[in-house]
Amino acid sequence: MEFSVDTSAGVRVGVAILPERIDAASCAELQAAAEGWLKQTANLVFDCSGLDFIDSSGLGVLVSTLRKTIEQDGDLKLACLGMKASMLMELTKAKRLFSIHPDAVSAIAAFHGGVRQ
C-alpha cells in the first residue's frame, strides 16, 4: 500500500492507496499500516480507485480507522469509491459515516480549514 503525506491543504494529510481487495485475510495488514499512518497524521485520505472488493471485516478496519482519526481531531475521507464498495457501504449504512469524494485531490482540499465534512 502506497502512502504519502500531502501539505497542499495547509495541513498534513496522509494519502494511502488501498489494495484491490480488503477481506478477512488482508484486513490485518491494513489495520497495522493504518496504525503507522496515524502516528504521522490524523488526517487521512484513502484512495479507493484500485479497490475492487471489500467485505465486512475490511469495512470494520475502515470504521475503526475513522474512529481513531476522529479521536485525534482528524478525519478519514474516502476518494474514488467504486460501485461494488459503494454498494456494500450503502447496504451496511457505513456510507453515512464517511465523507466521500470523487478523487483524492478534492478529498485533500476538503481538509482545508480543518472542519469535518
Next chain:
Amino acid sequence: MNTGSVQTLIVLREEEHAWLQDLFRSRHPMLVTLCNKPFIEYLIDFAILSGSEALRIASDSPITDLENYCGNGSRWGITIDYAHILPEDDQERLLEKNRQFCSRGKTMLIEKTLFVAYDKKNDYRLWLRACPEGVAVSGTSGSITILGNKQENAIPGPIPGPSLPMLLTIGEYYRLADDTLKNADRYILPGYSSEPDCFLGRNVVIQKGAEIRKPVMIGNNVQISAGSIIGPGAIIGSNIIIDRESVVSGSILMDNTFIGEQLEVKGRIADGSLLIDPESGATLQMEDPHLMSVIQPGASTKQIIRRLIHALAALALLIVLALPFLVLRPLLGLRRNWHTKKRLFPPGATAKKLTIEQVVIRPEGADGRLAIALSIDRYPSLFKVLGGKLRLIGHRPAVSSDTTTISSGCIAMNPAVFGYAETEEWPENERDELMVDHYHLLHSGSLNDIGLLLKALLNKKHM
C-alpha cells in the same frame, strides 16, 4: 379444420434470454419471477384470457424445471404439452413441425417473449377474433403472431390488445416489476390482498415492531424481524428472512434470500448472496453470510432417499474399485495416460458453481484399456457423491470439448459421475446424449438409477 378452437404456441430459444439465466443462479428464464410470479405464468394467463384451450411450449433446449413446474397445465385448467425444436429452425420449419397442433384452429404464436402486459379486465377473445392473420403485436422483446384466423366476420373497431414491454436488461426488469406492482389490479398476482397495493403470501411472520409500507408484495414463508421496515415498493419473494432493524424499500428480494440485521436495501435486487444495482447493472457477490446469503430450501424425503442410495452405491464402488485404482493409477501416471481437466458446472456460471475435475485416460496399452473398462477415470469423483455434491448417475458433461453447448440450468444442475446417456449405445453427439439425460431425469427414480448405473458400467461403449 375446427376454426372454433384457439391454441397458443410459445417458442423458447435458449440464447434469447440468456442474460436473465446468467444473472439469477442459472434458473430457466421463464421461471424467474416478476412480482413473485414466474414469467411463464404471465404467458399462460394471457393464453387463457385469449380463450386458448391448449398450450404448447416448444424449446430448443431441455426445460426439465419448466416442465416440472407447469406439468400438464391442470393447475390452470388448460392443456400444456411440450415440443423440441432445433436452434436453427425458422418460423416455417417450426410451424411445419407443429402442424398438427396448429391445425386445430386459430393459433397464437408467442416468440422471444418473456412477459405480456395484459389487463385481466379486457376480453382478449374479442381482440383475437378481430386480429387479422399475421403479426398482431411486436416489440423489441418479441412478438405475437396470429395464424389460421381467416374468419370473415372480424369485429371492427379498436379493441385494446396486450403490449410487450422491452425486457432486455436488468434495469428494464426492475422497472417492469415496479410497474407491475403499481398496476397490480391489471394482473393476476399471487398472495392474499385485502387492500390495494398490498399482497401477502402464506406463512408470513411479521414480528412486533416491524413496519410494512404500501405498495408491497410479500411471498410465502417469510420472516420479518422486529424493527424492520419493508416498503414502499418492496417485492419480497418466498423463503426469505429479514433480520432485525433492516430496511427494504424500492427493492426486489428474490426467493431464498437472507438479509442480515441493520442493513439497508434501497433500490436494489438481492438474489441470495448477490446484490444487483439495477440502474448500472453492477453486481456484488457477498462473501459475508451474516450480511446476505442463500437460504437453501430443504430437500424432500424423496430427494434425501435418492441421495442416500446414490451415496451407498458410490461407497460400494469405492470399495470394489479401490485395489484396481491403487494399482492402475500409478501405472497410468508413469505412462502419461492420466489427464485431468477442471470444468465449471454449469458452464459459464458465476454463482452456485461447482468445479468438477474430470479424468481422461488414453486407451493405450492393457492398463489404459482396463482402467477405462473398470471406470477408474470416475474413481476420484465418487468421493463427491458421498459429499452430496454430485449424483452417481445423472447428467455428465462431455469431456471432449471445452465449448459445450449445455447451458440450460435445469438439466445442468444435476451433474453426475456417470451419465444416463452412457447407458445407451446410440447417442452419437452431445445433443443425442442430452435427449437421453433429459428423458431419464424426468422418468427415473432411485432404484431405476441403480439399474441404469449397472447398465452404464457394463455398456461395451466404455470397455
